[in-house]
Amino acid sequence: MYETEAQVQVLVNGLNPQQQISRHIYGHFSEHLGRCIYDGFWVGDDMKVPKKDRIRLDIVDALKKINIPNLRWPGGCFADEYHWRDGIGPRSQRPKMVNTNWGGVTEDNSFGTHEFLELCNLLNCEPYVAGNVGSGTVEEMSKWIEYLNFDGQSPMTELRKQNGRSTPWKVSFWGVGNESWGCGGEMTPAYYSDQYRRYSSFAKNYPGAPLKKIASGANVDDYNWTETCMRNIGPRNMWGITLHHYTLSGGWYDKGPATGFDEDRYFGAMKSCQKMETLINRHGAIMDKYDPEKRVALVVDEWGIWTNVEPGTNPGFLYQQNSMRDAIIAANTLNIFNNHSDRVRMACLAQTINVLQALILTEKEKMLLTPTYHVFDLYKVHHDAMLLPVQFKSPEYTRGKDNIEAISISASKDSTGKVHITLANIDPNTKNDVALQLAGFKFSQVEGRIITSASYADVNTFDKPDKIKPVAFKGASVAGSTVNVQLPPLSVVVLELK
Known part of the structure; x- marks a missing residue:
């Protein structure tokens, strides 16, 4: 008993609610990592599942059911080694590349800009693109935005039309780098904030396509990073700043198993999960110093539990099972986001398929919905509702x-x-x-x-x-x-x- x-x-308190819970809190993240894109969203021609081109439609249908509001791509760490021109044009002519961050596998770039934006169109969600600051150039990022969003005459629009898209996509959410303190370039906050100002000044707003520029923010409790960026960049020059926090049942070098864990591991994960409340409060207080009107969103675009990979799988693919514990983590975290929706206006669970705290797992033609998926299904009632x-x-x-x-x-x-x-x-x-x-x-x-x-x-x-x-x-x-x-x-x- x-x-x-x-x-x-x-x-x-239902009296005169003032704060809306943005549906974008319920966003998701899909990186070129393991089997999230390839063998997840994007499958071979011989896979006997419903497809449009090579996009797997049973997955699309499942995500549409929970009203997925946004999808972040191409990373993650992968974003800062991704060069967008390698992923456009005839697929047979696209250069192959090595994914040095995740397993050292060779990718054929068959899933690129057009394929991602077609996926977002099928999902009826907004794309959130992470631009390459770590190994890319200002010109490269600027021309990618022009390729996506400009409707006039220019070399980039002509190139887009040659590749089969006559009208711009009008992408709004734009990440200026990712984890610039780590895999995105090992930068200091002062150096990154200068780079942000440089890159973002050439990230242009085209007619009908104003950018919501998002700065690469802090790793967990690096409050100095937030302080420096808020002071040096200022609230007028960014729509949001990110925060990354992963739930761990132990530590980074003792993440623990995804299955078969005991109550000590369960309790450790719950305590780590609840740290999100403290992080939001403390980063939010720093943001309030420079932005008391809360114009800048805190964008928690990587969150969820990170465990050891499943035995026998590629350690660079980050494939883990998803348990009832993970459903509790999702529910607790989403409640925290809702209650802080004055500042937290966007978030992305890591990651959508077959990676980390996934919504969906696949095994060839088979597909299953995880306990975490079902939490997002229950919580969709909060999308754009007024916080009580x-x-x-x-x-x-x-x-x-x-x-x-x-x-x-x-x-x-x-x-x-x-x-x-x-x-x-x-x-x-x-x-x-x-x-x-x-x-x-x-x-x-x-x-x-x-x-x-x-x-x-x-x-x-x-x-x-x-x-x-x-x-x-x-x-x-x-x-x-x-x-x-x-x-x-x-x-x-x-x-x-x-």
């Missing part, structure tokens, strides 16, 4: 002498007037009774869905792809202006109030 804590009192602030004191999940918050909650009101509340119970041993008191909203009924499993280490497999999936939740009831919720251990719940 599970233990039960005393009832948790939660106030949901929540106040509560979470019970603690204790392991040894350490403890973390056991419950994570966010709430919103959509354009039709419906209120949605998402809750995650991180504690795998304790059921929590929650009393949600709503101010400023009348309702008479509640419906819910839940994701849970017997163990935090449970996974979906190709033999049992539906072991973990959303089902109807019957543990919520209405009593006047209160919703009483019996929140099982190790669970993610979405409630809809009508």
